[in-house]
Amino acid sequence: MVCQGSGMTPSVNATAAALLGLLRDGPQSGYGLARRAQEELGDFWSVTRSQVYRELAGMAERGLVEVGDAGARDRRDYRLTDEGLAAFRGWLHADPGPDVVRIPLLLRLAFVEEVAPERLAELVAEQRSAHEQRLTRYRELEAAVQAAGVDRADTVTLRFGIRYEEAVLRWFDEDLG
Amino acid sequence: MVCQGSGMTPSVNATAAALLGLLRDGPQSGYGLARRAQEELGDFWSVTRSQVYRELAGMAERGLVEVGDAGARDRRDYRLTDEGLAAFRGWLHADPGPDVVRIPLLLRLAFVEEVAPERLAELVAEQRSAHEQRLTRYRELEAAVQAAGVDRADTVTLRFGIRYEEAVLRWFDEDLG
DNA sequence: TGGAGCATGTAATGAGTTACATGATTGG
């Protein structure tokens, strides 16, 4: 007997599920979803427009979203169905699975014997600065959020970003070189 | 005028480049490369067998590797060519590009209002334990490497892993809940 | 009124994973 849907393995992938999550706030177009995903999740889950349309099409076929009529520029709004909400909840409670962390700089460092030292310094400096900027941004965001007096739960992802960037910077400063 | 090859954008992707890097130690079969990649790079750069064969095929066409004769089970050794070594070096000195960090647990936490608290605790506990185990393994590895009296440069990637896992654990323990 | 820029979606391509098939080796 095949147990599809509400089983351990959810019926949607993480990207699709994220879209369902956003759609809980009301119908939206693919473009709008892509923009919101970028703004609200982009720091820890990248989603491109192409993915959005692909996943929406797939979910429409399976009845997880409903497609509205075409407006200007062929724009269509997508609406969350009850099945879609159920799928979202199923995904939400399923096993998240392992992190994917791919750091191109690390791969280079695995072959560091062969990197010209001056060039290495450049590469490292560039990356470090990018991380530093991100940390600054996160900290400002955190301050803003805290000033607004929001529930701590809403800053959990932000806190992760801060911890991550701090760790990376310490690695740069204390372990490298 | 098109500047291909030695330009800013390298002619191989990171995965292919990693294979070239491994091939510097001498010819090897696809299977052997996949095993070595898993062992030596797997902690920060996952490579599957299928990728290995695809990239090798592509690089063979472009003359970056040479294919030997078929042995038992159709096994063929691949050998690094001068062009391949040049491509590797080109990649090594090119801009690494940004990190890819995708953490399924974080995506769930972005929708945490809707997660059942008991289930949330389970999910978190499972993930935390996985990270803890990894940290332990890294520390043991580091101790072993240090005991062997190896150059510090060889532990840079390991140090990153330790920093990362430490940060994640602190996040679990101090920011979550 | 025309062109700069934003909105919207599609096509083509590249990268990564899972599942599969089958030949060799080897210990019991």
Place this chain on the structure above:
DNA sequence: CCAATCATGTAACTCATTACATGCTCCA
């Protein structure tokens, strides 16, 4: 010698990114 396991590669599929096309708006 036969069953388990390792070695080796391939095919099919899913997921992600880049490049492209074109319609709308608005203001100089």
